Amino acid sequence: MRDDNTRNTIIFFVCAALLLMVYQFFVIAPQDRARQAEAAAVAATQPAAAIGAGPGLAAPQVPQAMTRAAAVAASPRVPIVTKSLKGSLSLRGGRIDDLYLVGYRETLDKASPPVELLRPEGAEHAWFADMGWTGANVPGLPNAQTVWTLAQGSVLAPGQPVTLTYANGQGLTFTRVISVDDKFMFTVKDTVANTGAAAITLAPYGSIQRQGLPEGLGKNSVVHEGGMGWMDGKRQPIKYKKWEKEGGGPAHTSTGGWIGITDHYWLAALIPAPSERFEGRYRITKTPGLDIFDANFVGQARSIPVGQQVSTTLNVFAGAKQEPVLKAYQSSLGAAHLDEAIDWGMLWFLTRPMSQFLAYLFLQVGNFGVAILALTVVVRLVFFPLANKQYESMTKMKKVQPAMEELKVKFKDDPAKQQQELMALYQREKVNPLAGCFPIFLQIPVFFALFKVLQISIDMRHAPFVGWIQDLSARDPTTIFNLFGLIPWDPSTAPLIGALLGTSLHIGVLPILYGITTWLTTSMSPPAPDPLQQRIFQLMPLLFTFIMAQFAVGLLVYYTWSNCLTALQQYVIMRRFKVDNPIDQIIRRLRGQTQATG
Numbered sequence: 001m002r003d004d005n006t007r008n009t010i011i012f013f014v015c016a017a018l019l020l021m022v023y024q025f026f027v028i029a030p031q032d033r034a035r036q037a038e039a040a041a042v043a044a045t046q047p048a049a050a051i052g053a054g055p056g057l058a059a060p061q062v063p064q065a066m067t068r069a070a071a072v073a074a075s076p077r078v079p080i081v082t083k084s085l086k087g088s089l090s091l092r093g094g095r096i097d098d099l100y101l102v103g104y105r106e107t108l109d110k111a112s113p114p115v116e117l118l119r120p121e122g123a124e125h126a127w128f129a130d131m132g133w134t135g136a137n138v139p140g141l142p143n144a145q146t147v148w149t150l151a152q153g154s155v156l157a158p159g160q161p162v163t164l165t166y167a168n169g170q171g172l173t174f175t176r177v178i179s180v181d182d183k184f185m186f187t188v189k190d191t192v193a194n195t196g197a198a199a200i201t202l203a204p205y206g207s208i209q210r211q212g213l214p215e216g217l218g219k220n221s222v223v224h225e226g227g228m229g230w231m232d233g234k235r236q237p238i239k240y241k242k243w244e245k246e247g248g249g250p251a252h253t254s255t256g257g258w259i260g261i262t263d264h265y266w267l268a269a270l271i272p273a274p275s276e277r278f279e280g281r282y283r284i285t286k287t288p289g290l291d292i293f294d295a296n297f298v299g300q301a302r303s304i305p306v307g308q309q310v311s312t313t314l315n316v317f318a319g320a321k322q323e324p325v326l327k328a329y330q331s332s333l334g335a336a337h338l339d340e341a342i343d344w345g346m347l348w349f350l351t352r353p354m355s356q357f358l359a360y361l362f363l364q365v366g367n368f369g370v371a372i373l374a375l376t377v378v379v380r381l382v383f384f385p386l387a388n389k390q391y392e393s394m395t396k397m398k399k400v401q402p403a404m405e406e407l408k409v410k411f412k413d414d415p416a417k418q419q420q421e422l423m424a425l426y427q428r429e430k431v432n433p434l435a436g437c438f439p440i441f442l443q444i445p446v447f448f449a450l451f452k453v454l455q456i457s458i459d460m461r462h463a464p465f466v467g468w469i470q471d472l473s474a475r476d477p478t479t480i481f482n483l484f485g486l487i488p489w490d491p492s493t494a495p496l497i498g499a500l501l502g503t504s505l506h507i508g509v510l511p512i513l514y515g516i517t518t519w520l521t522t523s524m525s526p527p528a529p530d531p532l533q534q535r536i537f538q539l540m541p542l543l544f545t546f547i548m549a550q551f552a553v554g555l556l557v558y559y560t561w562s563n564c565l566t567a568l569q570q571y572v573i574m575r576r577f578k579v580d581n582p583i584d585q586i587i588r589r590l591r592g593q594t595q596a597t598g
Contacts, residue, residue, distance in 0.1 A: 071123035072098055076147065080156045084183050084319065089156060090120060093144040094164055094176050096186060097121065097128030099318055101266070108462055108470055117266055117318055126211040127261070129268060129316050131188055133174070134298060135202040140168030148176065158182045171196020184319025185329060193309035201303050204312040206270040207296040208260045213240055222455045224343040227282045227295050228267070229259035235340045238282050244291055248282025256336045259295045260317070265458045267341045271315040272299055274334035320458055323355065343456055350449035355457060362459055368472055369465030372454070372558050379450065380565045383443055387566075390440060391573045396431045397526040399579050450558065460554045469510070472554035476508025484509050507549050510556045515545030517563030523582040524570040 066074070075092035080099065087099040099118035106112045119126050121144070132142055142148070146166055153162035161179035168174070175191040194200055217225060217240060227238040231252035236259075238249065259280040260269025272278050278297040285292040302310045315333055319325075326339040344351045354375070361371040380387070403425055411418035426432070454460060461473045468478055468485070478484040519541035548556060567583070574581040 065124055066122050068119055068123040071120040071126070074120070074122060076150075078150060078154070078156055078162050080180065082158055082180055082182055085180070086114070087118065089162075089178065091148045091150060091164065093130060093146060094132070094142065094148045094166075095120075095128050095130050095144075096178075096316055096318065097126075101320060104265075104320060105462065115266070118268065121209075121211065124212065125215060127209070127214075127268065129186075129206070129208055129270065129318065131190065131204070131206040131270070131314055131316075133190065133192060133202040134205045135200065135301075138172075138200050138202060140170040140172060141202075142166050142168070142174055151175075156180055172200070183325055184317055185333070186316040186318065188314045188316060189311060190314070191309055191311040192304060194304040194306055196306060199303060199305045201301050202310075203301045204272075204276075204299040204314065205296060206272070206314055206316075207294055208268050208270060209295075210261050210293040212290050212292075214263060222452065223264050225263055226261065227259075227293070228262040228269070228341055229280055229295065230254075230257045230337040230340055231259060231280045232257075235337070236280070237343075240293070243282060243284055243293060247284055248294075251279045251281040253277070253279050256334065258317075258335055258338060259297055260341075261293065261295050262321070262341055265321055265461060267317060267319065267321050269317045269338075269341065270295075270297060271317060271329075271333060271335045271338070272297060273313050274336070276300065276312070322458060323359070343452075345449075345452045347445055347449045347452065350445060351452045351456070354449055354453045358453060358457065359459060367465065368457075368459055368463035369469065369554070369557055372472075372554060373561050375450075376558055376561050376565065379446060380562070380569075383446070384569075386442060387569060388573070391570050392577075393432060394525055395570070395573050395577045395579050396429060398524075398574075399577055400425060400429050400431055401526060451555065454552065454554050454558060457554075460552070463554075465553070465557065469553050469557075472557065473552050475506065475550065476510045476553050476556065478508035478510075480507050507545065510553055510560065511545050511549035514548055514556050514560045514563070515541050517560050517567065518544055520567045520582060521563050521570065524567065524574065 072088065075090045077088035077090055077098070080087045080089060082102075084102055085099055086102055089096050090098070097118050097120045100114040100116055102114050104115040106115055118128050121128060130144070135141065148164035148166045151163045151165045153160060156162050156178060158181055161177055164176040164178070166174045166176075171194060173193045173195065175193075177189045177191075179187045181187075190204060192202060214225070224237050224239065226240040226243055227236075227248070229236045229252070231254035233254070236252055255277045256272075256274040257278075257280070258269050258271040259282075260267060262269075276299050278299045280295075280297040283294040283296065285294065299312065302312075304310050315329075315335065317329065317335075317338070321342050323339055323342060326341060329335045330338050344355075357378075358371055358375050361374045362368050365371050365374065404422060407418060407421045407425065411421060461471075463472045464470045465472055469476070471477075482488075522537060522541055548559065571581060571583050575584075
């Protein structure tokens with residue numbers, strides 16, 4: 001009976017459907033409800049500030065487009081020089097808006113410029129940090145056009161802070177002291193002295209602003225990019241797509257925390273003092289041809305009597321999302337859960353320890369690709385008993401396959417009798433068709449967690465492995481169009497082929513190895529009873545070869561090596577149960593060809 005022949009396929013699709021239903025109920029549905037609640041809150045809530053909208057929190061203006069160099073030259077500047085950062089801060093607006101990460105390069109070329117993080121307003125794709133004071137009916141507050149005076153210092157460097165001053169001519173004097181450490185943290189201490197005729201009320205604010213969507217957005221949809229913060233005691237992310245479509249959502253009131261904008265590997269974030277109660281918000285200003293994304297906060301209002309002054313301290317993180325560095329700032333600055341800027345995913349309880357263990361292995365072996373191989377071995381050892389049960393069950397099923405086929409032919413006109421005899425066969429041979437499913441389900445979370453770890457690991461960026469693999473975070477650079485480098489020709493220079501290289505037809509050496517090992521492990525599994533199912537499963541390795549070719553080489557190293565270990569474990573078990581397998585078949589063919597040619 002055909003239904004009996006397709007039993008395994010039905011079980012597979014039922015299990016997949018159950019997983020999808022669980023995911024829909026526990027993940028998608030709550031996200032939809034939260035999205036609807038946020039939209040309702042946005043409609044019901046007016047834009048909030050602690051004491052009104054001051055100059056710093058006014059809607060951003062659309063700047064005139066210019067080159068980056070012209071934007072930098074448009075204002076007087078103070079150089080920034082550390083072992084991790086270089087750039088400058090602008091005296092116009094007192095902003096941190098020109099920053100490069102010295103330890104990271106744009107490409108593998110040693111002459112490649114360092115990664116650009118922040119860019120001044122006026123240039124395309126501007127990204128910068130702004131801070132200051134806001135207050136209702138307080139004239140003369142410094143804004144984006146205010147030119148500060150450099151009162152002390154000439155270069156901003158570790159141990160060498162700079163002091164900026166500005167007097168508004170209406171009884172208020174502003175002093176800004178900016179310091180930087182040897183990694184990625186700026187400390188900004190703002191002081192305002194009131195020598196006017198009446199008391200005033202001000203609140204500190206900060207803003208990370210990004211003008212336009214970043215270049216290359218969407219290349220890695222697995223890792224969060226967009227607004228990110230820790231407020232109200234929890235992680236508060238917002239993706240660019242949602243930010244554009246629905247606005248930034250309601251304000252988050254928090255004591256301690258941070259807010260900013262993150263890329264795949266980089267972060268710019270504002271960290272108020274741990275004791276500061278602030279209101280954080282994601283805003284968007286839509287203009288023709290340009291959306292301005294703004295992650296900002298407004299702190300507590302301060303009353304400043306005549307003859308008095310108040311100060312506030314703000315930390316600005318601008319750099320790479322290295323977990324040890326982020327955790328160190330959590331301890332030293334009280335920056336609550338700053339390491340949550342890394343997108344650990346829903347399986348954070350697995351991705352965190354795996355990421356830390358992978359970093360440890362990398363530290364020990366000195367090669368990230370070798371560390372991936374070692375991590376794979378450790379994971380396989382942990383799941384060795386479960387995998388053994390799974391492969392034993394699969395081997396027993398393959399062993400009784402001929403007997404099953406005989407019963408199907410013998411009782412093809414009596415489905416009830418056929419089913420009865422099949423059950424008797426399972427009992428005699430101690431075979432449970434479902435025994436191989438349970439170990440697979442237990443390994444699925446680890447599978448996804450490892451996938452996530454390799455996506456978020458900054459150590460994998462531009463990390464070499466062996467031979468032609470010089471960047472584990474990129475696709476395999478080899479291609480079939482020049483026979484994997486054997487032909488001295490760059491196929492990207494050809495118009496048609498160059499376009500194809502950006503598609504799934506870009507198949508390199510490692511994807512092919514992955515496809516071969518996937519075919520090998522699939523061939524060792526019991527064949528599907530139905531010929532159509534068999535053909536589908538035979539095509540799966542080829543299909544996955546094209547799919548996986550688009551992923552980072554580091555992922556393919558893991559999957560290919562994992563397939564090799566799986567095939568080895570299956571081979572040993574199949575030999576123990578005296579079941580024929582593809583490896584022995586290949587060996588026999590090679591021996592036969594050798595004898596024939598000899």
